[in-house]
Amino acid sequence: MEPGQRTGYRDIAAALRTEITSGVYPPASLLPPESQLATRYGASRSLVNRALGLLAAQGLVRPQQGRGTIVTWLPPMLHSAARYSQATRERDGARGAFDSEVKALGLEPRHEIAVERAEPPAHIADALGLTAGEACLVRRRRLLASGIPVRINASWVPLTIAGDTVLEDPAPNITGGIKSALAELGHRQTAAWERIIPSRLPSDAEAALLEISPERTVTDILHVGRTADGRVVEVTTTVTPAHYLTVEYDIPLS
Amino acid sequence: MEPGQRTGYRDIAAALRTEITSGVYPPASLLPPESQLATRYGASRSLVNRALGLLAAQGLVRPQQGRGTIVTWLPPMLHSAARYSQATRERDGARGAFDSEVKALGLEPRHEIAVERAEPPAHIADALGLTAGEACLVRRRRLLASGIPVRINASWVPLTIAGDTVLEDPAPNITGGIKSALAELGHRQTAAWERIIPSRLPSDAEAALLEISPERTVTDILHVGRTADGRVVEVTTTVTPAHYLTVEYDIPLS
DNA sequence: GAGTGGTCTAGACCACAGA
């Protein structure tokens, strides 16, 4: 801050951002109350509230009524946990990479997995080439770091393929990931198609699962896996607050 | 709005969002002044200002001091303009797809192209495998729809490849795109690598070029093209406000 | 100069979490 410069809400946000990213307020800890920050920066609480709103919009904190303002920022090392290259998928499976990265940050990884049979929404059914009303197996996962949700996804597989197989086992991990499990069932995938929406508003359900405010944007990845004969055997959706993710691709040029 | 429900700033934002996306306030037009909206919604100007701040953070509008609040939202049709599959790249070249999509919306496309020789920043030089101080040709483009900047990118090619070639021609388009031009020079690319950062804060320079506030997040795509012998001949960066873009990939699974 | 958005305050009341 230059001497004589007025302290604006951007300045307050920048100061707090520096403290958060430098470790003064580590992930999952609480920031001082707004009233206290107001005193510290010589501003009104309204102004501090606005500054925190900025940081919240950027995913660094999550203010919670009645409780305080929680630091949700995670160091950038986590980003590489979300690589989508097929080599990484196969090597790390569904769980390994995330766990070790989170632990390396001194945080506690947690997985929530639910397996159910359900009718897919229209855009999933379309991608799977299913007729209306045909049921799927869906594996839903939620990944958290020290209680901070960082990613949710759902893998849809037609019941005709997945019914009464190892895929219905809600084990915390299928060794090698769902693609390996499908391969062992005779559905080896040879190609995939992905569509990334880098930034969109979450649905109410997504906002609730990710514990973010409805205006925090999310990144949406739709992954469609096909076997050699062109059949779609797996559709996976991934939704994550839009700053926890970096995606890498190797692309062959014809 | 439910009867008896209080009108919150989210409600005001939602109402305006509906009007914008339904065409009441078309792209590049001006919203009514905040004072007028305050009267309409029976709220204080502060509250309307907050609501507009939400919409601005989501990229629907751009408030400008002294002038008014400009609608920057574009219909989702534009999204498919930004496909990065190599088939689309080769077919449409650098210009065709963008132009026709923007015109289809009744907007005026504009391209700004600048070609210069320059020393690349460190991460670009790294990707190109250049030693420090080695110069490049860089083609910078800015794409606008009716005056709204929607994308900036920069293609870096080592001077040893691009010097004194057609690439130094600042023509509005190189037929078939930079990859075709390079191929005709004997540097046909056979593979590429891309890294997508879906959401990050822009640099001051990027915010200025895209005419967005410093807290609007952008999507960053780094594209690295290699020839059959593994040599990197092109690095292209793309930066766009984080809602104008959808990316699609076809991925072979080994 | 008139009108716009940008910022800020002081104070108020509400909703929620936790002891």
Add this chain to the structure above:
DNA sequence: CTGTGGTCTAGACCACTCG
């Protein structure tokens, strides 16, 4: 019950654009 953030107002002054 206390302390937290969530919301909102009324009013003020500033900075900028444009005629």
